[in-house]
Amino acid sequence: MLTLTCPHCGVQADETELSPGGEAHLKRHGPGSSEEEFEGYLFQRQNPKGPHYERWRHSYGCGRWFLAARDTATNRVFGTYPASLAAPSDGLRSLISTAGAGRGFEPGAPSPAPEAAQ
């Protein structure tokens, strides 16, 4: 069971105090978007074995959403930051690329098509 530090209130929260929200840094595609864009936004996810950017809400605490960069294989947490940020900081990204050894993905990048994702 994980603990994550909420960047809004500073509490090191227990997983039971948090609600998960799936992959972070998705770009919303609304009316007018192509079928491919909308499919990517709604359904395609990276699901990496390695560093992952993900959404969490401190639901039993301050109620704020935040993002976490976590290695899904080792559960190492590289950092947490407010959900309003469009991208993780450069420091966090370089930490991840050093530790993640290419297993991660670029936040906000389009997910691979299903054929390529295997």
Add this chain to the structure above:
Amino acid sequence: MSTRLSRGGRLIDRSRPLRFTFDGHHYQGFAGDTLASALLANGQVLVGRSFKYHRPRGLVASGHEEPNGLVNLGTGARMEPNQRATVTPLRDGMTALSQNRFPSLDFDVGAVNDAFGRFLPAGFYYKTFMWPRAFWKHVYEPVIRRSAGLGRVPEGRDPDSYEHFFAHVDVLVAGGGVAGLSAALEAGRSGQRVLVLEQNPWWGGRAVIDEPEIDGVPAAQWVERTMRELGAMPNVRLHLNTQVSGIHDHGYVLACEQLGEEGGGPRQRLWRIRAGRIVAANGAIERPLAFAGNDLPGVMLASAMRDYLVNWGVSVGDRVVVVTNNDDAYRTALALHRAGLIVPVIVDARTRPEGELVRMARDLGLRVEAGRGIAKVMGRRRVTGVKLCALAGEGAPIEEIACDAVAMSGGWTPSVHLWSHVGGGLSWDDARAMFRPDPNRPPRGQDGQAMVLPAGAAEGELRTAAVIASGARAGAAASGSEAPSPVAARDAEEGPILPVWVMPQGATPALRRKMWLDYQNDVKVSDVELAAREGFQSVEHAKRYTTLGMATDQGKLSNLNGLAVLSSALHVPIPQVGTTTFRPPYTPITMGTLAGVAKEALFQPVRTTPIHDWHQRHGATWEPVGLWRRPFAYLRPGENVHAAVAREVLAVRNGVGLLDASTLGKIVVKGPDAGRFLDMMYTGVMSTLAVGKCRYGIMCSENGFLIDDGVVIRLSEDAWLCHTTTGGADRIHAHMEDWLQTEWHDWRVFTANLTEQWAQVAVAGPRAREVLAKLGGMDLSREALPFMTFREGRLGPFDARVHRISFSGELSFEVAVPADQGLALWEALVEAGAEWGVTPYGTEAMHVLRAEKGYIMIGEETDGTVIPQDLGLGWAISRKKPDYLGKRAQERTHMASGQRWRLVGLESLDRSVLPEGAYVLGQGTNANGQRNTQGRVTSTYHSPTFDRGIAMAIVERGPERMGETVQVSNRAGEPVAARIVDPVLYDKAGEKLNG
């Protein structure tokens, strides 16, 4: 014969005798005894029968690893099966029963299996009960079920209480032996928060039994001194009788503490710990040796025999043969000899044993037979002797030696369980013949650094000086302190171990069939070899095929021996075979401990409205809605639910009814961008709603599916109040905050979930206005308060918000007051309405009323695959808005298809109530041979208003097929014919609710 010696036993208090029974026989032990030591003290070596062959079984160990000494403890509701006698503290009046025997432990008819043991090898059940297939259900399964399972279940609710406790520490030390205490000293001196947990009721582990010298004093004295020092540190907490059960991600650790006597406070406490670093100082377990007859009562681990002698003053036999492949077992020989017992021979598999302990034994005149093994243990229910053989041969007996007990030692296995629970890697140490924690592959924590640090015997260190150094090193590393200076310790020099997995090495098949690996599950050397021959190469597969290590002891004694036998049968080295996976808990934890206080009334929170107690007093039967309890119907004396619902519905249609609607979600949305925000949240337009007016709104997910509905009211220029469904309040509030915080974080909008601030009562029916008018105050006339408007102000003595909205199709007002006024409002309305027969109605009447009116209900007409267009709610969707959540999804081809199942009413031709969840049958069958369907019933009730069954359904192209007759079936009975009709049956023109 096992017995209590006249002297010795450091844990027992001979001045405090305790009485107990075992299988109905009365015995006596002492305070400080375990049930096992007390049984042995009374000559009871036979304690159980094995699972498969019903072989007689005696105690083989002295601690948590015991596979045989499982008993049914207690009586009635406190009866607990599979309790290990070796770790059960003896209590006065204790009642214990042996298990897996019938009719008695001494004479067990199941033992007939033993005679046929040759015909019950590994995989017997898999192979035998396959055919004929029809026999499984009625013949094989019932027979197997009767013989399966160990022990008996309690006969009633558990009367004891249990609790949890959360602790946050910098360093957790698992194990209070000398390694753990050394680690605790280092970590404690750093000033960090330290918690030390020890599973046994004493500190010092094995050191206080074997008494090496530490820091110039005997071990017991060093432990005492260390405990004084630790006890004086305010940052260090120490708990005995607490077993670290499992290590999980991010330093989450569960530990189980055994508490006091029955009836005085909780029986067990589950520690839920967050630890920065964990020192795994949880020791090692001695391995049995595999020789024929090694399961006979009287054959015991050498260390266990020493424990019984030193801790409890108990001898297991008068003449004890010691058999070993290492020096440590000589400590047992020496201890027995010192206690005046006879050790006729020490059988040592090694050809030239010559450690310090061996020399001491020889100097005392003990006979040492080197290069020898045990060919066979003699005896039926108890050891009567052993036959010696050459270790190298096939087992031809050289000599028979009479004895009544055998002490065996196959070496020590570090308990790597805790290290491995979260993925710590192991490496094979050939010289020590053991798997050890691999320091290069530690379990890692949140920060990516090593989270668990092994120490002492758990790290593979068996000599005292190395154990202490390893503990101190781990404690320093865990607390980030300087490497400590070494503490001197002295114990006997030991010679090397000789790995022996089968004794003798060339044993015949007949002997291998009598060499037990897993005592509890009756797995023998021959079974593992059979599995290898049949192609089970993976250790995980061989484990499941043979059931090795799958019993309640999880193979603590058997796993390494088993995989060594497998490795030899497969001709691959042990490290290549690998181990099975170590999973928590280390030993079983009772369900009550896991539940803690969450049982009976505290099993789950129940949410109640401010009017709950009134409902309870007036005959309410309850419907759970999420965690809420809402009145389903109010039963009058002699009335059934059906009659009550009918009465309530008709009262609303013809007079006036009251519904407690307090559970509806109420979310205030305020700010300069609130209108724009709500236009994205709802499919309709909320920004144009006039202040003082109400509008029905529906919300979709980005998938386009309908997720909630409710009435939105505009409180002021920049504030709206959104009503949600009962189950939707928290979910929809979280949904709003999600979009506000993550997507539109620059929009200036605040939300507040005020659901519980307000109690809300629906007053519905033709007499509703008259009832409210009687309270006085607010002008509720049609002109002052038309349909779909609201007003705030005084209503009688209340500060109220009154909405003209209706979910019943009748003239209806929903009155909201602060929750602490809710009951007073309800009672005032009951009193005011008395002259019109005002009737409280429950959720079922509410459902019937809305279904008669054709109103949809979230969770009935919706199931996560339904879009608003399916339900004829196109009128609540703005076509002008460029965007709202779900709009893009609703443009997808499948969503816009004319073939979708859409909302209609269904009328059974015979006026019956259609079955719930029934399908509308289509033509032909699908690829799986199942009947095709073309729709399904979403709501179905008896309508008291029309005195017939009514239903709502979604049917393929339904609205285009009015008047058509379809067949409806739920497979339970014959299909029922029903006509497709308009879902709105009651007051289609809306004259009543506008009234």
Add this chain to the structure above:
Amino acid sequence: MAEVVTRMGPLGMVSLRGDLGEERLRVTVSALTGTAMPGRLRIEGTSGRGAAWMSPDELLIFLPPEEAPAAVRRLSEELEGLHHLVADVSAMRVGLRLDGPGAREVLAKLSPADLHPDAFGPGVVRRSRLGQVAAAFWLEGDGARVICFRSMGDYALALLRQSAKDGAVGYFGA
């Protein structure tokens, strides 16, 4: 442990969302509570009169219950023109009190929050779980105070009473 768990009398509570760094908001809140503005995870004053930090843009203001409606009006007036949300939430939550030195341990049996004195001292307010429900708690008087949603008050009260009845763990040394 001899802790007594009781339901508190009515509390006046006002929820205020806004920019907590805004001077006008800080002055108005301090005038109402007679205390400083609470910092992150802090409570100033008491459940009788004070203010607790609930989130980066939310305060819970405590007042005598009869003063709550006027406080809502005053805040609305003083904050006119500033983006904010103010609501009387007095009836939405219930207050529970734990009297006795073991209050910390009673809470630690039920909440995953770190309640060690280093992390949970006087003036700290922690929002977390209590058993299966959301709650906020802080030290006050010779014990602790808990607030939770009204509908779950009976559950929380029974939970705390059971935990108090089960006795001391002796972990925090008190």
